[in-house]
Amino acid sequence: MSATGSTPASVIEESLPQEGWPAAGEDVPPGIGPYRLAWRRLRRNKVALAFGGLFLVIVILCLLAPVYAKHVAHTGPNTENVDTALNQFGVPLGPTWHAKYFLGADNVGRDVAVRLLYGGRNSLEIGFEATLITIVLATLLGVLSGYFRGPLDGFISRAFEVIWPYPVYLLGIVLGVVLEISGLDLGLFKIGGSSLLITALVIGVIYTPYVGKAIRGQVLGLREREFIDAARQQGLGNMRIMYEEVLPNVASTIIVFIPLVLANAILTEAGLSFLGAGVRPPNPSWGTMISEGINLLPSAIHTMLVPGIMLVLCVLGINVFGDGVRDALDPRAKIRIDH
Amino acid sequence: MQKLTRPIMASALALAVVIALAACGSSNSSSTSSSAAASSSKTTSSSTTSNGTTATVVIGTFPQSLDPSIDFTTQGGEVHWLTYLGPYSFAHASGTAGTQIIPSVATTMPTVSDGGKTYAFTIRKGLTYSNGAPVKASDLTFGIERALKLGWSAASFLTSTIQGAAAYSKGTAKTVSGITTNDATGQTTIHLVSPYGAFLDILAVPGVSYMPAATTPMKPEPNSPPVGFGPYVIKNVQNNVGYDLALNPSYAKQAIPGIPAGHLNIHFSIQSNTTTEASMVLNNQADVFDWGDTIPPSLIQQVSGLSDRFKAVQTNKTFYWFLNVTEKPFSSQLAREAVMIATDRPALARLGSGALVPGCYLLPPQMTGHPTGPCPYGIDPNSTPDVAKAKQLVQQSGMAGQAVTVWAENRQPRLEWAENYAATLNAIGFKATLKTIADADYFSTIETLKNHPQTGFADWQQDFPNPTDFYQNLVDGNAIVPIGNSNYEEVNDPHIQSVLKSLYPVPASQIATVASQWQALDTYVSQKAYVVPYGYLSSPEFVSNKINFGAIVFSPLEGNDFSSLQFK
Numbered sequence: 033m034s035a036t037g038s039t040p041a042s043v044i045e046e047s048l049p050q051e052g053w054p055a056a057g058e059d060v061p062p063g064i065g066p067y068r069l070a071w072r073r074l075r076r077n078k079v080a081l082a083f084g085g086l087f088l089v090i091v092i093l094c095l096l097a098p099v100y101a102k103h104v105a106h107t108g109p110n111t112e113n114v115d116t117a118l119n120q121f122g123v124p125l126g127p128t129w130h131a132k133y134f135l136g137a138d139n140v141g142r143d144v145a146v147r148l149l150y151g152g153r154n155s156l157e158i159g160f161e162a163t164l165i166t167i168v169l170a171t172l173l174g175v176l177s178g179y180f181r182g183p184l185d186g187f188i189s190r191a192f193e194v195i196w197p198y199p200v201y202l203l204g205i206v207l208g209v210v211l212e213i214s215g216l217d218l219g220l221f222k223i224g225g226s227s228l229l230i231t232a233l234v235i236g237v238i239y240t241p242y243v244g245k246a247i248r249g250q251v252l253g254l255r256e257r258e259f260i261d262a263a264r265q266q267g268l269g270n271m272r273i274m275y276e277e278v279l280p281n282v283a284s285t286i287i288v289f290i291p292l293v294l295a296n297a298i299l300t301e302a303g304l305s306f307l308g309a310g311v312r313p314p315n316p317s318w319g320t321m322i323s324e325g326i327n328l329l330p331s332a333i334h335t336m337l338v339p340g341i342m343l344v345l346c347v348l349g350i351n352v353f354g355d356g357v358r359d360a361l362d363p364r365a366k367i368r369i370d371h
Numbered sequence: 372m373q374k375l376t377r378p379i380m381a382s383a384l385a386l387a388v389v390i391a392l393a394a395c396g397s398s399n400s401s402s403t404s405s406s407a408a409a410s411s412s413k414t415t416s417s418s419t420t421s422n423g424t425t426a427t428v429v430i431g432t433f434p435q436s437l438d439p440s441i442d443f444t445t446q447g448g449e450v451h452w453l454t455y456l457g458p459y460s461f462a463h464a465s466g467t468a469g470t471q472i473i474p475s476v477a478t479t480m481p482t483v484s485d486g487g488k489t490y491a492f493t494i495r496k497g498l499t500y501s502n503g504a505p506v507k508a509s510d511l512t513f514g515i516e517r518a519l520k521l522g523w524s525a526a527s528f529l530t531s532t533i534q535g536a537a538a539y540s541k542g543t544a545k546t547v548s549g550i551t552t553n554d555a556t557g558q559t560t561i562h563l564v565s566p567y568g569a570f571l572d573i574l575a576v577p578g579v580s581y582m583p584a585a586t587t588p589m590k591p592e593p594n595s596p597p598v599g600f601g602p603y604v605i606k607n608v609q610n611n612v613g614y615d616l617a618l619n620p621s622y623a624k625q626a627i628p629g630i631p632a633g634h635l636n637i638h639f640s641i642q643s644n645t646t647t648e649a650s651m652v653l654n655n656q657a658d659v660f661d662w663g664d665t666i667p668p669s670l671i672q673q674v675s676g677l678s679d680r681f682k683a684v685q686t687n688k689t690f691y692w693f694l695n696v697t698e699k700p701f702s703s704q705l706a707r708e709a710v711m712i713a714t715d716r717p718a719l720a721r722l723g724s725g726a727l728v729p730g731c732y733l734l735p736p737q738m739t740g741h742p743t744g745p746c747p748y749g750i751d752p753n754s755t756p757d758v759a760k761a762k763q764l765v766q767q768s769g770m771a772g773q774a775v776t777v778w779a780e781n782r783q784p785r786l787e788w789a790e791n792y793a794a795t796l797n798a799i800g801f802k803a804t805l806k807t808i809a810d811a812d813y814f815s816t817i818e819t820l821k822n823h824p825q826t827g828f829a830d831w832q833q834d835f836p837n838p839t840d841f842y843q844n845l846v847d848g849n850a851i852v853p854i855g856n857s858n859y860e861e862v863n864d865p866h867i868q869s870v871l872k873s874l875y876p877v878p879a880s881q882i883a884t885v886a887s888q889w890q891a892l893d894t895y896v897s898q899k900a901y902v903v904p905y906g907y908l909s910s911p912e913f914v915s916n917k918i919n920f921g922a923i924v925f926s927p928l929e930g931n932d933f934s935s936l937q938f939k
């Protein structure tokens with residue numbers, strides 16, 4: 033604090049959310065738990081809810097892709113209609129705003145609207161799977177390394193540091209191309225090279241260090257707290273302490289990371305697919321659709337623009353909602369400049 | 372992890388930028404394409420625009436190798452025929468005149484004796500390589516031995532014809548015994564295993580060339596190609612980025628009649644996105660479009676209206692699907708017939724920007740031996756296929772439900788063609804999936820025999836005007852080799868072998884006398900559906916407005932003759 037008694041202009045480093053402590057001046061009914069408190073705050077954040085709703089609408093639309101394809105467009109995502117949807121020079125139809133080719137056709141005469149929804153399914157599926165993989169792996173490794181420290185922490189931290197410095201896309205391309213050729217044989221189960229799970233696995237592993245390091249840092253602080261000591265004094269084993277004491281205290285951190293990782297996973301999938309290292313043709317994803325559409329930019333801009341806008345809206349929805357979740361769980365955890 | 376700023380404003384701004392860039396139709400030459408990272412699409416930073424002495428050529432794929440002892444691609448051939456002259460060359464002329472053979476390092480056409488088994492010629496005196504070393508007769512022996520040692524992709528042209536070449540290739544001989552030379556007199560004599568009518572064409576193919584035996588290493592030199600003799604020298608090779616053809620200062624005073632010195636230096640720039648490639652030439656940021664590529668659908672209408680800069684040239688180039696006959700389902704004749712019938716040739720023509728002429732025979736229309744009769748099985752290449760009949764055949768074959776991997780080159784429109792083909796295979800009852808390979812690696816991958824590609828994209832541009840060129844490489848059982856294999860179907864049909872044995876010795880000058888036999892063979896191959904030809908592509912002669920279009924020589928074999936390029 034400065035001599036005048038006010039906090040000087042400075043960037044206050046973002047801290048990880050605590051346990052939903054009320055903000056200064058916030059009127060909190062007695063006995064309300066931190067998650068219910070967070071939910072109250074989130075409900076008051078209309079913007080976050082609106083964008084969360086936008087994302088939900090996109091998810092629902094994508095889930096309804098088979099219904100749209102069968103009952104509205106009457107075509108599949110990979111059905112080509114070269115003779116009817118392309119002119120003699122191969123230029124595709126633009127948006128008709130009717131049931132068939134509502135958003136136009138693509139470079140091989142497929143319905144863009146149908147592929148958009150099916151592509152969304154693939155992109156979202158990979159996004160959710162990758163997020164799950166990241167969160168599970170990061171939580172497991174972060175908690176173990178932060179709690180036990182010593183050689184285990186050393187090993188896990190070094191593993192994070194090996195992955196961390198690589199540019200995400202470079203690593204993703206290398207892993208994606210290698211695993212696409214050979215698939216993944218883990219003994220108990222085998223994943224074919226063309227499976228979406230390969231892409232999800234690659235993205236999930238790449239983002240694990242980002243979340244794992246944050247969780248590890250938090251656990252390092254938690255393990256020195258009195259309630260952990262008390263649990264040890266009571267004779268609880270390490271596994272039980274981690275499960276009953278440590279994990280609940282990092283839960284809010286994990287919850288905040290979920291939308292952030294999801295947004296990044298969807299964007300990364302789009303990028304890898306764009307570069308040919310993610311979803312493989314003819315399967316649709318927003319990234320492959322943008323890649324195919326780039327070649328038609330001068331004459332059929334809709335083929336690139338439509339999936340691009342969808343991607344932006346989806347990621348925007350998750351990001352704004354994720355901001356709201358973070359603010360709700362810990363309103364004091366902000367990046368701000370105080371004057 | 373990305374930091375969050377004001378997400379709404381940031382995202383809106385990002386979206387606005389994307390829309391603005393898209394609307395402006397940016398043709399930024401550093402844009403990436405859909406190729407996998409193995410194939411770079413960067414351009415060199417030095418010159419994507421031409422200056423007064425250098426023209427820029429944009430090509431879609433880096434050559435297989437800039438070492439002529441390895442490469443056998445159109446991208447390599449158009450460079451090597453100007454940098455590594457052999458005893459003979461194809462005339463630097465457009466149209467049919469461009470298929471004529473002229474003496475190059477040799478003084479005159481060869482003396483053929485011993486029933487067509489001996490070729491003798493003398494090389495010109497006083498010729499020097501670009502480094503000043505004298506060109507010697509024995510350098511041809513060295514050049515051929517180097518091609519055999521390094522696994523030249525067309526080595527079967529040599530091993531099946533020249534005495535001792537096969538033994539040398541296998542490592543059981545120290546030299547190719549069938550070639551004798553006298554450096555003092557320049558006399559060269561080549562003895563063949565048996566008469567081979569197209570041997571003079573082989574001697575004119577880029578790759579059969581002179582190299583200084585004393586200084587050229589017997590190992591691949593793709594980044595620093597060996598010294599050669601020709602109007603140009605290769606310089607500044609940056610793998611997958613670009614290279615230069617610089618005028619050979621010593622060539623002009625010893626220029627071979629019919630093989631002129633060039634006017635401009637040439638800079639080659641790789642741009643694997645064909646839309647960007649065409650846009651660069653359209654906007655005069657580059658001077659010449661790769662004749663091996665297709666003008667994309669989005670620009671073909673605009674480009675084809677520029678008659679002072681664009682012409683579609685019919686070259687003898689066949690596009691086809693290969694069907695590997697050694698494994699299911701294409702070990703079945705009925706399954707192959709089904710694919711032949713179901714292939715949607717009009718659709719493939721549309722996907723090829725309308726530049727593909729639908730067809731069903733391996734030999735292209737302007738090649739001697741192209742059948743004049745209708746396609747087999749009642750196929751009309753200009754009509755929608757009979758998918759129901761094809762489905763029935765698949766059921767009869769017992770191969771319904773078989774998994775099929777379609778190998779595809781990750782390049783427009785070849786990827787679109789392959790997607791359509793995979794959809795066709797699924798429609799007739801197979802379970803087809805695409806396996807896309809970066810364009811720079813595609814052919815070397817499918818040419819590796821141990822990969823046993825099941826089916827996929829292939830094409831063949833004529834190297835010389837003789838059906839032998841197509842058959843010896845693509846369907847001759849003797850052409851099946853572990854590396855550099857172009858008989859992707861792995862077909863070894865006794866009838867084909869027997870007919871080829873009788874047709875190979877026919878001299879090129881008498882090819883018309885056996886045209887009907889070639890036609891019958893080509894019809895047979897279509898009926899057997901070892902390959903499924905779907906069309907013949909015209910090649911684009913497309914330049915910037917700085918180039919003197921009327922002065923360009925467009926060889927039917929090597930494409931744009933860069934030595935003829937001149938600025939207006």
